[in-house]
Amino acid sequence: MSNTKYILGLFDDPDVMMHGIDKLQKNSIPIYDVYTPMPIHGIDRKLGLKDSRLGYAAFMFGCLGGTTIFSMAYYMLVHDWPINIGGKPSFAIPDFVPITFEWTVLFTAFGMVTTFFFATHLFPGRTPRVMDFRATDDRFVIAIDAKKGNIPHEDITNILKEAGAVEVKHNDRKYVSYE
């Protein structure tokens, strides 16, 4: 048995690659992941990925931010130390609008981005798990787990070539970025 762990099909055109995905799926070849230098719409649906739920997280963080600063303002200016400004009411809701808005935005942005980094395992110093170095430059890479399924590797190679892959790689290691 060969040592090939992953078979990579490298495409130089996003549309050709999309057809490649269709072709692989028609032949029941399981796709591990696809790496592209730019966002290509529609791959996620083809691969059966669910929609991102980051929007819900963003909404929750926004509510949290708005509530936090509004409660703080209420506690500080109404409950703890009301200031007499010409006898006007301390609980001046219109005056609290700007800060409430700002912290809603602040919490939404930071909360959502932190959730994104956490869920995607992105953080400074994380070792890049790169399967092909040109996937961030000009190659659209379909990665196929060679150990999965029992389709002969030559067949996979042929299907990729037929679909228009400019290069097919048989990698013994999953990530080429490790030294």
Place this chain on the structure above:
Amino acid sequence: MASHSESIIREPLITGKDITYAQITNDVLRPVENMPGRAWWIGFSVASLGACLWVFAVSWTFWFGIGEWGLNKTVGWAWDITGFVWWVGIGHAGTLISAILLLFRQNWRNSINRSAEAMTIFAVICAATYVVSHMGRPWLAYWPLPLPNQFGSLWVNFNSPLVWDVFAISTYFSVSLVFWYTGLLPDLATIRDRATGVRRRIYSVLSFGWTGSVKTWQRFETVCLILAGISTPLVLSVHTIVSMDFATSLEPGWHTTIFPPYFVAGAIFSGFAMVQTLLLVTRKVLGLENYITMFHIEAMNKIILLTGSIVGVAYLTEFFIAYYSGSEYEQYTFLNRFIGPYWWAGCMMYGINVLMTQLMWSKTIRTNIQISWVLSIVVNIGMWFERFVIIVTSLHRDYLPSSWAMFYPTWVDVSIFIGSIGLFFTMFLLFIRVFPSIAMAEVKLILKSSSEQAKKKLIAHGDLDRTHVEYYKETLTSFDSVEMADYEKI
């Protein structure tokens, strides 16, 4: 799908022959991966001299206090707040380009958003330094924050626009930074995967382990869309709140309800002018003419024209309302802008912002790089004078004639202002050397649909309306990066 054919009557967003994805990477990363040229070194030397002047003048202010500035009992706010509002205004274009134009699906933003956002961040840094340096006791700069303290606790006053401003500027700065850096991740990964040795290790840390897998891109796009959605009201709120620093006072010339929209329009006006100033030079020096094309330049000039005209209407409204108010003090303030001792500042403000921008109605001027560049600098001079007129000219003669005074800047005032420009350019020049100045992933996205070569293929393929093709060729004649000779045979 990545490719659908765009209408032929739309101008191309990427020009040049045989542009491939690899070519985009190579072109954009050339300044990052090679040693800088002579133009960069000259620029950097001059800019860093300015930054040194800034460090010296600000240190001088901290050491001797703000008595070193030209302020007096009557004019207690002058060059500091003028510089602050000027810089915050300039810092509005970046987020406008990256957020509002994203929501409106304006694909031309893709090649200018990165450097415009960087510029935003540096401009807000320059503005923030004014906030700290005008405090007199900068070590107490944390006082506007709502922290428990030993005086009661005596909390900050959330009814005050100055406290709102602290929240607005800090939120704006940090959210812009997050938006900018998240967008940078895929491009930093590109640099990482091409580099070796120490460079690879540095960019490895900076790129957070980005791989470009399907799920990552899917989440990335969601994040960018939502960030754009929340940044849009944010950017409008920031200058609204800055204007309220003035509008909520009882000073004639400041106490106006028109200030928020007027300030926001002025901010976008000056911000785009600064983007134009920087990019016209950057595209030439870094050889990015194929990505920042004449279409981009003209589009920005159109926005300058639009916002400049809004500012003009706001000026007229102010004059009318001053007359209509029947308030003697209000009327005097506006007359004083022309007949008072600061008449020359008033002429600079109204002359430049209203009259000079109207030149942009002419297509010849909009598509002339030299004139556009000069006009963009002129606009920023005009916008500086606008803030100076609003602030100093209103303050120097108000209710009490016995307190009327003039304002004379000292060398410290002048040095901090000139120095802050040096600081700004130092940061911008460093930026274009270490980070890609164009968002590569986003430009690659429009290569197949909106590039000149794609449109040329469409024409060669035939079956297009002949009048449309002629119109398209006609628009291309103003482009400096297109060779018209190629179009003669098709």
